[in-house]
Amino acid sequence: MKLAALQNLHNASILVVGDVMLDRYWHGDTGRISPEAPVPVVKVSSLEDKAGGAANVAKNIAHLDGKVGLLGLIGQDDNGHKLRTILENDNIESQLVAVETLPTIAKMRVISRHQQVVRLDMEEQFQPEHSALLVAQLKQVIDSYDFVLFSDYNKGALANIQEMIEIAKRAGKTVLVDPKLSDLSVYRGADFITPNLNEFKLAGGDASSERTLTESARKLIAEAGIGAMLLTRSEQGMSLISENEKHDFAAQVLEVSDVTGAGDTVIATLTTMLGAGLNAKDAVEMANLAAGIVVGKLGAATVSPEELSAKLSQYLRETGEHYQAPFEDVLQHISFAKQNGEKIVFTNGCFDILHAGHVRYLAQAKAMGDKLVVGLNNDESISRLKGPERPINPLNERAMVISALASVDWVIPFGKEEEGDTPANLIATISPDILVKGGDYKVEEIAGAEHVLAQGGQVEVLSFLDGCSTSNVIKKAQLSKS
Incomplete structure (x- = not known):
């Protein structure tokens, strides 16, 4: 209650x-x-x-x-x-x-x-x-x-x-x-x-x-x-x-x-x-x-x-329940955190099937600041990126799983193509202190990096855990069925 x-x-x-x-x-x-x-x-x-x-x-x-x-x-x-x-x-x-x-x-x-x-x-x-x-x-x-x-x-x-x-x-x-x-x-x-x-x-x-x-x-x-x-x-x-x-x-x-x-x-x-x-x-x-x-x-x-x-x-001795801030409230919560002097970290991704690589990556990102914001691709944008068979899990379920992690403070979706709802625009709206991306990107290749750097922030690239990817998880599941 x-x-x-x-x-x-x-x-x-x-x-x-x-x-x-x-x-x-x-x-x-x-x-x-x-x-x-x-x-x-x-x-x-x-x-x-x-x-x-x-x-x-x-x-x-x-x-x-x-x-x-x-x-x-x-x-x-x-x-x-x-x-x-x-x-x-x-x-x-x-x-x-x-x-x-x-x-x-x-x-x-x-x-x-x-x-x-x-x-x-x-x-x-x-x-x-x-x-x-x-x-x-x-x-x-x-x-x-x-x-x-x-x-x-x-x-x-x-x-x-x-x-x-x-x-x-x-x-x-x-x-x-x-x-x-x-x-x-x-x-x-x-x-x-x-x-x-x-x-x-x-x-x-x-x-x-x-x-x-x-x-x-x-x-x-x-x-x-x-x-x-x-x-x-x-x-x-x-x-x-x-x-x-x-x-x-x-x-x-x-x-x-x-x-x-x-x-x-x-x-x-x-x-x-x-x-x-x-x-x-x-x-x-x-x-x-x-x-x-x-x-x-x-x-x-x-x-x-x-x-x-x-x-x-x-x-309550860890009931397993948690509060997920309504998407429309997240920007206001981020603004309040900034007023309190807290350092905002931002990353984004699909996070279709959560695995060990995701958990480690998000924990490393959170350790760089006080609050971690995860920009989450909506279902339509994942389908455009990965194909019509994806995502495996719909947006609300992915948001619930990600927001339940101790490292994640807020989840906010993006990807409405007709509204130009891109990661770069979301990052410009939030203006995080630190922008984090996983992989082998160069800083200049990362969406939103130019804005963060211009605002005096920093951009960090983290390596992924070898062998961990959503595609590999899906392949293993398909092989086990056959």
């Missing part, structure tokens, strides 16, 4: 409302101390802008293929314009409201050798009259979504959150809140609330034992008029607590690299999975797995459906 839900992620229709921010990172090396003051000198080599706060929650939903809109406050400034551009690239429906007198909230971080040297915050508190602008906008767009997720960083955008929740509930929406305030009654009417352990204690929760934790959690949500609490407990995992039930989920991570944004991933995944049709317990289980993935990455990262599928298969 949980794996099947990954095929329904597009059904999740979610409006995120809250405190949006621009996260800006300056990366560089540190080699000396400033002569002006006892501080390190960082020679900046790159600048990176990311969606932060509630915008990062929306980004997590978008990267899970959910339909997501974002409602928040920005300033009429360059940072606000930059944030709008980021949201557009992330396939997020921007509902941002610009305030003339205040700046877009921005967090500026200087990073050297994976260490944060200093953070500069540019912000002023939004006031209730600014939050009222969001109330008016919420009334305009509420009918376009099934879920409303409030992401509270206590920056003022949600000063009127009680009125917003009432609007959402009157419209029949499921409401989730990632809280910041210690008075949980402010979030009255929410179906789910997701405090971390520290926020839980500040709200009056008692975590001295499992019994007191459960009892105090139930008391808090009952007094506040909230349906259920998903308590995130760091290395202790998570607990879903309602009036009559409690479900505990062990942490699913071996090594923690960075917990930044993990709470955003949890509530984003929970909401998306509820939107995909899972019940609360199963949706939390998926959110717990997503948290285990994201804390193993640096910075405020996101989780893809492919990563979640792989983690879930391990968690």
Whole structure:
């Protein structure tokens, strides 16, 4: 059921409302101390802008293929314009409201050798009259979504959150809140609330034992008029607590690299999975797995459906099932991976009957980067290349087999002759960092090589495993029949 839900992620229709921010990172090396003051000198080599706060929650939903809109406050400034551009690239429906007198909230971080040297915050508190602008906008767009997720960083955008929740509930929406305030009654009417352990204690929760934790959690949500609490407990995992039930989920991570944004991933995944049709317990289980993935990455990262599928298969003791991204979604997933700084490797072929040579070749290709894309000849193009008796296996079956390999992240078909659907055109669309081809080709003979090299990428030629070919497999099968 949980794996099947990954095929329904597009059904999740979610409006995120809250405190949006621009996260800006300056990366560089540190080699000396400033002569002006006892501080390190960082020679900046790159600048990176990311969606932060509630915008990062929306980004997590978008990267899970959910339909997501974002409602928040920005300033009429360059940072606000930059944030709008980021949201557009992330396939997020921007509902941002610009305030003339205040700046877009921005967090500026200087990073050297994976260490944060200093953070500069540019912000002023939004006031209730600014939050009222969001109330008016919420009334305009509420009918376009099934879920409303409030992401509270206590920056003022949600000063009127009680009125917003009432609007959402009157419209029949499921409401989730990632809280910041210690008075949980402010979030009255929410179906789910997701405090971390520290926020839980500040709200009056008692975590001295499992019994007191459960009892105090139930008391808090009952007094506040909230349906259920998903308590995130760091290395202790998570607990879903309602009036009559409690479900505990062990942490699913071996090594923690960075917990930044993990709470955003949890509530984003929970909401998306509820939107995909899972019940609360199963949706939390998926959110717990997503948290285990994201804390193993640096910075405020996101989780893809492919990563979640792989983690879930391990968690379920390798069921043999897997998630195959719909062909029409693959280009968007590749774009998201590039935004995360991942190196894209591309190769293409027929892969009609999978054999040992294919498996070794694809594993070698994947080892050159972070994500491997396989361009797969459609049935018509194989028939043109190999003859009318081929392919042996149709496109969908070949795609299923190839995508199930641990080395392959995405499969995308090509070969529609009337549309000029060639490998070179597909490669130009994807613009991989590395183009890999098997055989004894010269680089200049490889389709798409010119484009990849022009974009600063590299082209690699790998040798095939001797004696392994689809033609040989077919010949052996024919001989055995005779």
